[in-house]
Amino acid sequence: MPVPVPELGSYNFVQETKEDLPWADLITLDFSLYGTPEGNQQLAKTLIKAVREDGFFYVKNFNISQERVNRQFAIGKQLYETPLEEKLNLDPVSGLRDRVEVYNIPKFNGDFKHEHPEAAQQHLPEIEEFARSLHTEVLDPLHTILAIALGLPEDYLKNIHKYEVKSEDHLRYMKYGKFSPEENQKLNGLWGRGHTDLGTFTLLFRQPVAALQIRNHTTGEWSWVKPQDGTLTVNTCDALSFLTAGYVKSTVHRVAVPPKDQQHVDRLGLLYFSRPNNDVELKTIKESPVLREQGFVENEFEKSGNPVPTMETWTFAKQKWQRTKNVARGDKKFENAQILPGWNEKVYA
Numbered sequence: 001m002p003v004p005v006p007e008l009g010s011y012n013f014v015q016e017t018k019e020d021l022p023w024a025d026l027i028t029l030d031f032s033l034y035g036t037p038e039g040n041q042q043l044a045k046t047l048i049k050a051v052r053e054d055g056f057f058y059v060k061n062f063n064i065s066q067e068r069v070n071r072q073f074a075i076g077k078q079l080y081e082t083p084l085e086e087k088l089n090l091d092p093v094s095g096l097r098d099r100v101e102v103y104n105i106p107k108f109n110g111d112f113k114h115e116h117p118e119a120a121q122q123h124l125p126e127i128e129e130f131a132r133s134l135h136t137e138v139l140d141p142l143h144t145i146l147a148i149a150l151g152l153p154e155d156y157l158k159n160i161h162k163y164e165v166k167s168e169d170h171l172r173y174m175k176y177g178k179f180s181p182e183e184n185q186k187l188n189g190l191w192g193r194g195h196t197d198l199g200t201f202t203l204l205f206r207q208p209v210a211a212l213q214i215r216n217h218t219t220g221e222w223s224w225v226k227p228q229d230g231t232l233t234v235n236t237c238d239a240l241s242f243l244t245a246g247y248v249k250s251t252v253h254r255v256a257v258p259p260k261d262q263q264h265v266d267r268l269g270l271l272y273f274s275r276p277n278n279d280v281e282l283k284t285i286k287e288s289p290v291l292r293e294q295g296f297v298e299n300e301f302e303k304s305g306n307p308v309p310t311m312e313t314w315t316f317a318k319q320k321w322q323r324t325k326n327v328a329r330g331d332k333k334f335e336n337a338q339i340l341p342g343w344n345e346k347v348y349a
């Protein structure tokens, strides 16, 4: 029997900024090339350049319609209109700063409970379908072409990121509540400080409110990520860096105060954090001839002789650190804390 689809309002995106910001010049992967040996080879070359140089890139033509994405933003909007008491009861993990709200939805593989506020619960089949299609339409192709670029069997990375196996992946609805111009001035230009994400890839759906900035690996300079129509912004994260002994870097990024012409709106985000399966050991992939030839053979855990954590251990260690409450700015004990033997974290300006 067809299930009636509840009415869903729409989320009206704000106009893009007119300001001339120092935008990052990022590579775009065109997934319409995906699926033939030549196309995959071409994508592999483009991807490896993107992940080695910037660690941030765009993906277009990924087989998920803008309409489906817009509906996810509308669900996010409804979630953040839920009365505060309900949200407090449900204890959404609070983010980096006071006005960041995040609501995470874990995998639908049977390992996690799915009890959500009504705004999400009533759309759960659609949310599940959306999350699963991110795996089949975006992550599986990315894993395949990255495996090709590393000279690995094509299914190598797919096999350690199986949807049906337990991992701490999340679909995230995120809201940065707006600040007044005076408050924004006091925030030193930043809504969220520089960090790296802990997993494999983070997928960010087009967010017209400019705020995301990335830090160049070589110069340390920050540039802005421009929203592009019909694209996903993707960044490479810590676990991928461990698995490749730093050949693929985990890119530092942060959330700045938006330009003046966009400061009057809340900034809604839709993200997917992908991670290796929990039981994966974060050791360098020894089977890759590319890593061997290029001399990327030992990651920090291996170099220091400390135990190599599983993805599960790594995730919980980093999350515990990220969620530390009431840390004063400049508290070195926190900002450069050792979260596992052989690994110190870092907060960036």
Ligand SMILES: O=C(O)CCC(=O)C(=O)O
Residues within 6 Å of the ligand: 174, 197, 204, 207, 211, 212, 253, 254, 255, 269, 271
């Ligand atoms: O909102 C954004 O653009 C980025 C958010 C982010 O970096 C994160 O949630 O890890």
Ligand SMILES: [Fe+2]
Residues within 6 Å of the ligand: 195, 196, 197, 202, 253
């Ligand atoms: Fe991030």
